[in-house]
Amino acid sequence: MLSVALAHWPCLDKHGNVIATAITNLDLHDGARVCLTYGINTLYIVHPYRSQRDFAAKIMDHWLTGFGGEYNPLRKQAFEVVRIVEDLAALRAQGAPTVVATSARRVRNAISWAELVSLAGRSDVCLLFGTGWGLAPQALAQADAVVEPIAGRGDFNHLPVRAAMAIAIDRVLGGNTWDT
Amino acid sequence: MLSVALAHWPCLDKHGNVIATAITNLDLHDGARVCLTYGINTLYIVHPYRSQRDFAAKIMDHWLTGFGGEYNPLRKQAFEVVRIVEDLAALRAQGAPTVVATSARRVRNAISWAELVSLAGRSDVCLLFGTGWGLAPQALAQADAVVEPIAGRGDFNHLPVRAAMAIAIDRVLGGNTWDT
Numbered sequence: 001m002l003s004v005a006l007a008h009w010p011c012l013d014k015h016g017n018v019i020a021t022a023i024t025n026l027d028l029h030d031g032a033r034v035c036l037t038y039g040i041n042t043l044y045i046v047h048p049y050r051s052q053r054d055f056a057a058k059i060m061d062h063w064l065t066g067f068g069g070e071y072n073p074l075r076k077q078a079f080e081v082v083r084i085v086e087d088l089a090a091l092r093a094q095g096a097p098t099v100v101a102t103s104a105r106r107v108r109n110a111i112s113w114a115e116l117v118s119l120a121g122r123s124d125v126c127l128l129f130g131t132g133w134g135l136a137p138q139a140l141a142q143a144d145a146v147v148e149p150i151a152g153r154g155d156f157n158h159l160p161v162r163a164a165m166a167i168a169i170d171r172v173l174g175g176n177t178w179d180t
Numbered sequence: 181m182l183s184v185a186l187a188h189w190p191c192l193d194k195h196g197n198v199i200a201t202a203i204t205n206l207d208l209h210d211g212a213r214v215c216l217t218y219g220i221n222t223l224y225i226v227h228p229y230r231s232q233r234d235f236a237a238k239i240m241d242h243w244l245t246g247f248g249g250e251y252n253p254l255r256k257q258a259f260e261v262v263r264i265v266e267d268l269a270a271l272r273a274q275g276a277p278t279v280v281a282t283s284a285r286r287v288r289n290a291i292s293w294a295e296l297v298s299l300a301g302r303s304d305v306c307l308l309f310g311t312g313w314g315l316a317p318q319a320l321a322q323a324d325a326v327v328e329p330i331a332g333r334g335d336f337n338h339l340p341v342r343a344a345m346a347i348a349i350d351r352v353l354g355g356n357t358w359d360t
Contacts, residue, residue, distance in 0.1 A: 036338075037333075037336055038333055074338050150350070151354075151355065153218055154217075154219045158216075160213055160214070163210055163213070163214045166342075166344075170350065173332070174332075176351065176357065
């Protein structure tokens with residue numbers, strides 16, 4: 001079983017500083033819809049600040065119990081997968097199993113996509129994504145493994161986290177095969 | 181060579197009416213960044229209304245020649261792939277080759293992802309996406325082919341168009357293989 005986590009701390013800004021990023025309404029919407037499409041029943045939203053967690057809860061409340069759910073029941077259904085947690089330790093405490101971090105940068109001993117597909121096929125894996133300019137080194141260090149970057153073509157390697165989540169989930173669960 | 185087009189008309193609303201949708205700032209950003217990551221040098225933004233095309237041009241101008249490009253040169257680079265056109269006929273006139281439409285609904289005679297990978301490997305293909313609740317039947321009818329839906333798992337099949345674009349591009353250019 002695959003689950004997904006979107007971390008807002010510890011992340012990097014464009015200068016390499018460790019920061020907490022703001023929760024983005026659209027990341028929640030897009031993440032939840034992609035997860036539900038692929039049968040993933042848990043999307044963790046990780047943020048250390050109570051005010052930001054409350055903000056996320058307010059958005060979700062609109063769709064889960066407010067007018068939004070009446071206006072668009074599909075959004076309500078999608079948001080049922082979201083769980084808001086404080087940090088990566090809380091993620092573990094909520095039962096997140098093997099945590100595999102993602103990174104746009106090459107990391108030593110990264111596992112391949114083929115290895116990740118194989119791992120997710122035989123055990124519970126939580127795929128961890130960073131916002132901002134990606135997960136900070138201490139977040140990568142807390143993970144059980146890091147998967148190789150999504151390699152495009154050429155030098156530009158700045159996927160929106162929304163796109164990286166969609167691509168990564170499809171790579172693991174979309175039915176395509178990988179040369180091992 | 182693959183190019184991508186994001187159509188805002190003719191699309192469907194949730195009741196099945198044919199509509200023109202509004203251009204979304206974030207669709208341009210996400211689309212451009214995904215295209216550039218995969219070495220795609222043209223992302224067509226299709227809209228029939230001049231006011232909406234002007235809106236898109238204004239956003240792009242901020243990043244291409246205004247402060248945005250100075251603040252974040254990577255966005256500037258990404259937006260260089262965007263071309264704004266009026267309709268699908270203009271897309272053809274700009275040199276768009278074989279147009280392959282995407283649809284979340286099953287369409288008769290749809291080609292498989294493996295067939296699309298093969299087609300894109302031997303000829304120029306423009307991959308066409310619809311906003312709103314997807315491309316209207318008359319848009320599908322104007323395409324040279326329609327590719328099968330991105331199949332998730334289960335009945336929920338409501339990917340954001342941003343996610344569908346990212347996944348489809350990765351399926352064609354991401355280096356994974358498909359059983360033919």
